Amino acid sequence: MSTPALELSGLKKSFGKAEIIRGIDLSIGKAERHAIIGPNGAGKSTLFNLITARFAPTAGTVKLHGENLAGLEPFQINRKGLSRSFQITNIFPKMSVFENIRCALLWSNGYKYSFWNIVNRQRQLSEQADAILDQINLLGRRDLPAGTLSYAEQRALEIGITIAGGADVIMLDEPTAGMSHSETDYITDLIMKVTEGKTLIMVEHDMGVVFGLADRISVLVYGEIIATGKPEDVRGDAKVQEAYLGAALEEEH
């Protein structure tokens, strides 16, 4: 078996006394589409933050293509080909939509910290950015400040920024949260399209999206993965049923 794209072992995280992630072992293969589901507050976003070094883990390791990421900064991890989006939209609100995408393209196109290239002169860079804008349906908003876009448009931009750099491991945190049905369908198609042949790890609440997209699903409850497997196996799992039923009951009260 080849090295998995992402491998988590014994991952733990505590905030003060509260243990939010309680030992996660998970292996995600290359070009796999993996969904992480679970009730609110289960620690899904925290798990993302641990993988991308937004937070330092209390214990455990994260390996990307077999390489231990311990001690690396978010920008170093990104350079290794892992890109993520955020649950709470995280864009550059004062810059134009086009510039948002172009900034996301710079490092992966090898511009690094160069101060001898004029970005406007790099035709291929602008074309690439426009192509992505076209893909996420924002070409018409190209020159507006990103902060003035509607919520759904900002979510689309968030995804655009995430995929622009061409990372081969893509992590999306609730990409369709707060969207209407038609918008959700559109975003789902988009995700399908842009993650072709890539590893996708996605947190999602919409079960339609999850079962439509995912090759495998992990269920995270109270910081532990209680089940991992093919969608149909997970659906039938007794523990999952119980956890979801429990959560649903709790919410009613």
Add this chain to the structure above:
Amino acid sequence: MDLILVNLIDGLVTGLLLFMLSAGLTLIFSMMGVLNFAHASFYMLGAYFAYSISLALGFWMGLLIAPLIVGVAGAMVERYGLRRVHQYGHVPELIFTFGLALLIEELVQFIWGKNQMPYDVPDILNFTAFAISGNSIPAYKIFMIFISVAIFIGLLYVLTKTRVGMIIQAALSYPRTVEALGHNVPLIFMGVFGVGTALAGVAGVIAGPVLGTFPGMAFVLGSIVFVTIVIGGLGSLWGALVASLLIGWITTFAKSYNIEMENVLNAIGIATPENMDENMFRDFWSLTSPQIADILPYILMVLILIFRPAGLFGKRTQ
């Protein structure tokens, strides 16, 4: 030994004075997340107002009324200035208080002129309290210590023991929640700003007679006050106290003991180079501690910011 005692008292006076400013500043910072560059300007206003009042009504009325006026002025600045600029973000806020500091200095020159005011220690306190082997300690210094300590205790009491203090503390950390509980948070902020500036005003009233009441007095003390709260840890009242005393004592001792850099360097094993006159670093070798006393706080601050950015008592890591 006696000299040490005298220096300890002098340093304490300086430190407590600094604390009266830094306490308000650090409270305001933890509330609004912005350093009020004009804080020392309110200290200056305190001195000038007190001087003008003392001409008509005497020193004690000045001590009573001037801080009140300064506090009201501070509250107005918060209400009509800062609150407006707040929406633009932190950097414009900082710039606003900076501009305000410039403006207040110009305003003071406009009203009172460029010269030092003859604002003096009141006669009733103008005597020697006691002497330590020939070094007389004026009663006014004892009075300053007394006032600052009283204020510190009062502040601590209000913040930790009263209902208002509880609400303020809660509003500092959880403004939304406190607002949802039906408290008027903007009013609390305005009040804290007013009290903070009034404290600076008190400091000005009692420091004016000894440190001089002149248009540059805010500038002289202003940046040291920032240094103090940065060293203590932004937002920490205890940090402000410790850092104030630390700076008070360090500068006082550095000024009164003439330690030469050459001796220090020799003591740690670096030999004095020959033909010193041509050496690029000759000024460095002949440095004495009184010369660098005034920049010691800055050196301390830069070191703290490099090695412990949160300050001595700071909680925030960013």
Add this chain to the structure above:
Amino acid sequence: MNEQLKTDPTKPAQRMRAGGMTITLLPWIIAIIAMLLLPKIFTNNSALTIMNQMSITIIFALAYNMLLGQGGMLSFGHAVYAGVGGFFCMHIMNMSDFFAAMPLPILPLFGGLFGMGLALIVGAFSTRSAGTVFAMISLGVGELIAASSVIVVAFFGGEEGISGDRTYAQPFFGVEFLQQEEVYYLTAAWVIISAALMYAWSRTPVGRMANAVRDNPERAEFLGYSARWVRYYSFVASGFFAGVSGGLFAINYEILTEENLNAYSSGIILLVTFLGGVGFFFGPIIGAIVFTLVQTVLSLQTELWAFYAGSLFVATVMFFPGGLAGLIMMHVPAIKLGKWRLLIVPYFKTLLPAAIGILGLCALIEMIFHYRHGATGDNEMTLFWTTFDSHTIMPWIIAGAIAAIGIGIAKMTAPDLKDAWNEANTMGGQS
């Protein structure tokens, strides 16, 4: 069809489309021609001195805005980089053999390199974060270096500072820079070059990422860029151009003192930059020009000029955080809609009375000042070409009336202006 066009003073300038090359170059060509012609129009030495001062301030303010406007870093001690660059240039001027073999026009380059050298050192620890910590480190380092200027006499020359003579340099194509006009052209050339380079910088990958890091450092980190390194590069580049301005200062004034380093100078450059507007590249240029004019012209007229400048600054921060450049660019949508003409008359009706009212207010302020601080027995004062006795009631009534009526009319016509503004910025309707 009633969609409002929103104007955002911080929005980056619109990207130039096809054929935009000429549009981008046009301002530069105009600037170059203007700079070539100016000394032919204002020929006396004091005008040249003012223009040189302006040029130096332009470079410094642009360099400062690389931090504040483009990188979101607020520095309270940036004078240090200009000053240290200048002091090094002064020392080079005094190294007779070396200086005699060097043409004067390249001296500012050394200023830049030394300013950059200092920025390389300080930036290594100060750019770790933006915000308050950066501001405080900049203040601390600035005070430290300014204070050591009185201590390290060998380098900074103590209270007197150090001076030199630019004419000892190797003649540059026969020019020895004895004439003020020759120095003017040297300075002007450096302004154009520096401004062009700084503009180009803002269009490079680092320059673009500086904006990104300013807006959202965390997101930038997840795009492969270290926010700290991006800040560091901006800081070093800014130190370089600050140093260039210091070198030009050395050439122009042939003396540098503690004043070139201290917090006052650092504060002034913040004021200049913010007044001009941090959101646009040309903002600091406008700021430098306006401020230098205000400083030189107003300071000849009134002792209170710093008071007015301070008030202007505070008013800018409170009401026009986009600065003068922001005010200008606010009108772009109306111009694009072709409806800017609608604004002329309302502007005239509001701004003219307002200006007159403010002048009346200034007159009152001047009179109070004279009344309080004038020498005893000297009751005469001259204001707006009129001489009168400030201790009689009449002038007070007149000035008060002018102020009240002017501002009153402006207040009355302000709603009309607001309506016109909305109308001019609305699509559709008759145009």
